[in-house]
Amino acid sequence: MKEARVEQAVATYFKDRFPQFSTSQQCGVQFGTRDGMADVVLHQSIGGEKGYFVAIAECKKFPLPILRARARAQLKSYMSATNTQYGVLAVGKDPRNWEFCENKYNNWFTEINREDFEQGIKNWKPVSAGALAVDGQAERRISHWWKWIALFLGVLFMVSFSSLLLLWPDPPEPIVYITQTGKKYHTYNCEFLQDKNVEKKFAIYLDEAEKDYASCGICAPHRIEKSK
Ligand SMILES: [Zn+2]
Secondary structure (H helix, E strand, O other): OOOOHHHHHHHHHHHHOOOOOEEEEEEEEEEEEOOEEEEEEEEEEEEEEEEEEEEEEEEEEEEEOOHHHHHHHHHHHHHHHOOOOEEEEOOOOHHHHHHHEEEEEOOEEEEEEEHHHHHHOOOOOOOOOOOOOOOHHHHEEEHHHHHHHHHHHHHHEEEEEEEHHHHOOOOOEEEEEEEEOOOOEOOOOOOOHHHOOOOOOEEEEEEHHHHHHHHHHOOOOHHHOOOO
């Protein structure tokens, strides 16, 4: 028995029982950056666009070629990624052999019987805002929304940062001190300048001082000032 025939059986079951919704086979599902294919999806149909997923079916041939736990995990990962409330693990074409589950709340899954599954879908309402629509339409809209916020914040940050730089006062020109007869320039607090034998000291820009004077060996103003 081929898996495609199980898919066909599920699609027929969906169409018969839930004519108020649409049924699609091999629907693209996004898991963050990965893509996957849900076998059969029951979904809304809003003005030609596919709306929220109502149920997802994972179809497997009978007997199950993989572990049942793995097949369940696969179905639940699709339901989580799309925020879908109802799931079917269809093993073989007979609905009596299928497993039904419900994503009760925040990916808390519970196995339900077929009656509850059908009743639940009849009363289904799109409660979960932000659920992923078929083809990732809703998710794309949401991510665009976030991109605009991020862009806005980025521009806001750059504008405020650059204006801060513009308003920041220029660092003062480094000033050093010379004496009337000395051949060296000093910082203001240089020990040499404190000596009472030293005549008056004169302030001078470091650039100017470097032309005619040597840096003092005690206070080394060329190192102190230039390193700022
Ligand atoms: Zn000095």
